[in-house]
Amino acid sequence: MSTLGKRLDQVRQTKEMTLEEFGTYLGYGKGKTAARQVMSRMINNHRLPTLENLKKLQEDGVDLNWLVNGTGILTLKDGSNSGENDLKYHFYEGPNHVETIISQQMLFPRSSTCREKRSTRSGSIQR
Numbered sequence: 001m002s003t004l005g006k007r008l009d010q011v012r013q014t015k016e017m018t019l020e021e022f023g024t025y026l027g028y029g030k031g032k033t034a035a036r037q038v039m040s041r042m043i044n045n046h047r048l049p050t051l052e053n054l055k056k057l058q059e060d061g062v063d064l065n066w067l068v069n070g071t072g073i074l075t076l077k078d079g080s081n082s083g084e085n086d087l088k089y090h091f092y093e094g095p096n097h098v099e100t101i102i103s104q105q106m107l108f109p110r111s112s113t114c115r116e117k118r119s120t121r122s123g124s125i126q127r
Contacts, residue, residue: 005043
């Protein structure tokens with residue numbers, strides 16, 4: 001796939017959605033312009049997706065590096081819980097995708113010597 005619009009259309013087709021359904025899914029169609037028309041303009045590269053669109057797609061498991069740059073592979077969550085705790089590491093050599101490693105997320109018990117205090121204002125961890 002050569003353009004962002006074509007890759008976005010590939011995501012839509014993988015999800016088996018029409019232009020109207022995909023546009024509504026991304027939050028379009030509430031104003032004057034129909035969701036189908038907005039998505040048609042994106043797929044034909046007359047309009048770019050917003051940050052909110054990209055965030056929504058990333059939450060669904062779309063690799064944004066693949067979507068925006070065309071490097072890597074299209075990955076989508078399949079809806080099963082089996083891969084919920086998997087970590088994916090994508091390795092690149094320049095613009096070329098080399099490999100993807102999928103590993104289980106390891107959950108370690110907290111150490112009694114390490115005390116963490118979370119700041120409610122900034123969400124950062126203080127030690």
